[in-house]
Amino acid sequence: MNRAGLLILLLFPLVLSAEVFSLWPFSGNGTSVPDEVAGNSPLWTENVIVNGQSLELGVSMNQNPLDLCFQNLRKMHPDAVFAANKESLLAEIKLKNGLRRRILLLSVHGIYPVLSFSMDIPASDLKPKDWPSEFPLPPGAKPQMTMRFPKRDAVYGAFSSDFDVPQTLSSLGASLTAMGWKSVSGEHFDPSSGNGEIFMKENPSSLLVIGLTPQKNGGCFGSLYQRRNK
Known part of the structure; x- marks a missing residue:
């Protein structure tokens, strides 16, 4: 992996927090x-x-x-x-x-x-289009943004949900497991104590990071970032 790619990979857990990326339309x-x-x-x-x-x-x-x-x-x-x-x-x-x-x-x-x-x-923000096929979308969730990074074969998706963090994390964990992803941190097994998770996949070799932030209405803001390992 080149230096630029390594730096981006190290930064994404911070950059993909809702407080930062929700301000990037x-x-x-x-x-x-x-x-x-x-x-x-x-x-x-x-x-x-x-x-x-x-x-x-x-x-x-x-x-x-x-x-x-x-x-x-x-x-x-x-x-x-x-x-x-x-x-x-x-x-x-x-x-x-x-x-x-x-x-x-x-x-x-x-x-x-x-x-x-x-x-x-632009003066008016872009509206999200199709949700990335690489990611599950939790029940009731609404896409807020999608970003693709062709240079590093990576994709990002952000959504809002009326369901709280534990419910959303549990749903995402179950869906990703069914898609062949393996949990690294295991937080979705006890979602009441977590607000994110890291998954890995062997074929193709990939990393996936989930981040969830509670909202005042009882729902949450969520993000997923996937990058294939070179």
Whole structure:
């Protein structure tokens, strides 16, 4: 596995949390996304298919700590909208062509001060289309987003459900087991104590990660990420 692929694999348990990915209804204009954060060192760009539309994701590292990145962005774009916590910062910048640029900054301890993800999105969000055939969809769940990463043979799906985390985790675990997946963490056997799970499959060799977050209405937000091992 190359360095970029390893880094993405290490980051996905964090990036795929509902708090982060639910803020990524990405779309693009078919061109490379420029770096808006002072001190960014570009790592790579890659094609991502979001809700059926082909887009481009830019990934960079930044030598500055998160709080300094925040200060720099506010100086450069005083009219931007920001949402932040101790480990992440989301910025939305209105562009002259009508698009919005969303920049997600993550402070990942032990890897680098800050990682930067950037894409342009349209004024109106894209609607999810077909649910990935690789994933089961729990009863009553509604698709919210799908993302395919052709470069790394990976797929992501997010959904909302009126059922709570234990019910949804149990349902997903049973469905995935029937599809030939084997649980690594075993949390769906006692879903009352878990909010996610990792599965593996031998043929083809693949990894699958589930993440679930409770919602105020008693339901939950769920995500699944699958990547084939090279």
